[in-house]
Amino acid sequence: MPLSLAQARDRLDRRGISLAEFSRVNDLNPNLVSDLLAGRKKGRRGESHRAAVLLGIKEGFVEAPNAVNPQPSASARPAL
Numbered sequence: 001m002p003l004s005l006a007q008a009r010d011r012l013d014r015r016g017i018s019l020a021e022f023s024r025v026n027d028l029n030p031n032l033v034s035d036l037l038a039g040r041k042k043g044r045r046g047e048s049h050r051a052a053v054l055l056g057i058k059e060g061f062v063e064a065p066n067a068v069n070p071q072p073s074a075s076a077r078p079a080l
Helices: 007-015 021-027 030-038 048-055
Strands: none
Touching: 007 030, 021 030, 030 048
């Protein structure tokens, strides 16, 4: 079950992690994390979805970076 916004913020406080540090460690925009915890964003797609799942306010899966649209390696590109 997802955490409420207050519970997610409290969880960061109990762990002694600032919003800025959480954002930096998880490679997230701090303004986005703030907007999620304030209820201004819903966390439906992309980075906001990933942030919401990492905060625990949304159930879901977090893919590895570039997993959805991986870039082909140089050796996989067709010759021109």
